[in-house]
Amino acid sequence: MxxxxxxxxxVVSTTTAETIAKVAGFVVDPASRSVVAVEVKxxxxxxxxxxxxxxxxxxxxxxxxxxxxxxxxxxxVAVLADKHHQVLGKKVLSTAGAELGSVKDVEFDETxxxxxxxxxxxxxxxxxxLIGVGSYAVVIDWSN
Amino acid sequence: xxxxxRAGEVxxxxxxxxQGEDVAQIKDIVxxxxxxxxxxxxxxxxxxxxxxxxxxxxxxxxAALGPDAVMILREDxxxxxxxxxxxxxxxxxxxxxxxxxxxxxxxxxxxDLGKVIDVxxxxxxANGGQCDVVGYEIEAxxxxxxxxxxxxxxxPDTLAASAEHLMVPAGAxxxxxxxxxxxxxxxxxxRAHLKGSH
Numbered sequence: 334m335x336x337x338x339x340x341x342x343x344v345v346s347t348t349t350a351e352t353i354a355k356v357a358g359f360v361v362d363p364a365s366r367s368v369v370a371v372e373v374k375x376x377x378x379x380x381x382x383x384x385x386x387x388x389x390x391x392x393x394x395x396x397x398x399x400x401x402x403x404x405x406x407x408x409x410v411a412v413l414a415d416k417h418h419q420v421l422g423k424k425v426l427s428t429a430g431a432e433l434g435s436v437k438d439v440e441f442d443e444t445x446x447x448x449x450x451x452x453x454x455x456x457x458x459x460x461x462x463l464i465g466v467g468s469y470a471v472v473i474d475w476s477n
Numbered sequence: 478x479x480x481x482x483r484a485g486e487v488x489x490x491x492x493x494x495x496q497g498e499d500v501a502q503i504k505d506i507v508x509x510x511x512x513x514x515x516x517x518x519x520x521x522x523x524x525x526x527x528x529x530x531x532x533x534x535x536x537x538x539x540a541a542l543g544p545d546a547v548m549i550l551r552e553d554x555x556x557x558x559x560x561x562x563x564x565x566x567x568x569x570x571x572x573x574x575x576x577x578x579x580x581x582x583x584x585x586x587x588x589d590l591g592k593v594i595d596v597x598x599x600x601x602x603a604n605g606g607q608c609d610v611v612g613y614e615i616e617a618x619x620x621x622x623x624x625x626x627x628x629x630x631x632x633p634d635t636l637a638a639s640a641e642h643l644m645v646p647a648g649a650x651x652x653x654x655x656x657x658x659x660x661x662x663x664x665x666x667x668r669a670h671l672k673g674s675h
Binding site (some may be wrong): 346363423426427428429430432464465466467468469470471472 | 491493496497498499540541542543544545546548549557603
């Protein structure tokens with residue numbers, strides 16, 4: 334699934350069957366090459382759902398147990414949720430120091446959260462080539 | 478695989494960690510004493526208001542010198558000049574290839590070929606690979622009889638240099654090229670030619 338497809342999807346509580354939020358973005362951990370949390374529009378309790386609290390990531394909705402699963406980002410997730418670590422739109426550098434373009438979209442596995450692809454202007458780099466996501470660039474071990 | 482580039486183009490290139498942070502940018506190239514090789518780089522901070530940085534980047538700590546960025550593993554490979562260039566005496570002092578911009582290139586037969594405007598370096602491999610000085614870009618004098626005003630001239634492995642002049646063998650004139658494409662081969666041919674003639 335692509336980040337762009339998943340954005341805007343409703344987040345539904347399996348306890349109350351109510352829509353409690355909408356997917357606004359994703360928090361990516363480059364070290365594990367996976368989505369560690371889903372960002373939602375800020376509520377009084379916070380603005381992220383940790384990936385381990387996502388029950389189902391379906392085509393129509395993301396399900397969580399209850400609205401208590403929407404929390405404020407803390408620790409590592411808070412660091413990665415910082416705007417400096419956003420992936421979309423960022424400049425992409427190869428480990429050889431060549432600019433490859435910018436991140437247009439990200440492909441991920443909706444059951445595991447694993448990043449499977451980094452979509453650039455004209456091609457897609459395999460997700461397992463992701464090395465780092467910093468304030469200046471996304472670094473991938475890949476040459477086109 | 479080896480890549481040729483102008484030293485002048487490396488200046489201002491960002492220094493980026495594998496974590497994607499731009500931690501500095503290249504200020505100047507530091508040549509090893511005796512010329513011939515790049516020992517490392519002095520650095521400036523990022524952004525228009527940041528000045529020079531105390532730390533330097535030794536060539537051995539460069540993971541890749543790419544066309545758009547100089548990649549390093551982590552920010553902590555940037556160290557003090559004493560640490561980076563220990564045993565590299567006289568670095569950056571203007572000796573050898575240290576500060577050749579503006580110097581006149583003179584053949585050993587006494588012809589002035591022109592003024593040095595850039596240094597051509599060859600990067601072969603990285604992380605333990607070499608970064609050699611292989612030629613100069615010069616503003617050609619009339620003696621060279623070339624159509625272009627800027628030409629590339631290959632260098633021998635070692636050459637005599639003063640603040641005023643750089644001495645090259647007269648035979649270098651036959652290996653002058655207009656651009657970087659094909660210049661690597663010209664350098665190899667020139668050096669092979671020198672070995673053969675001694």
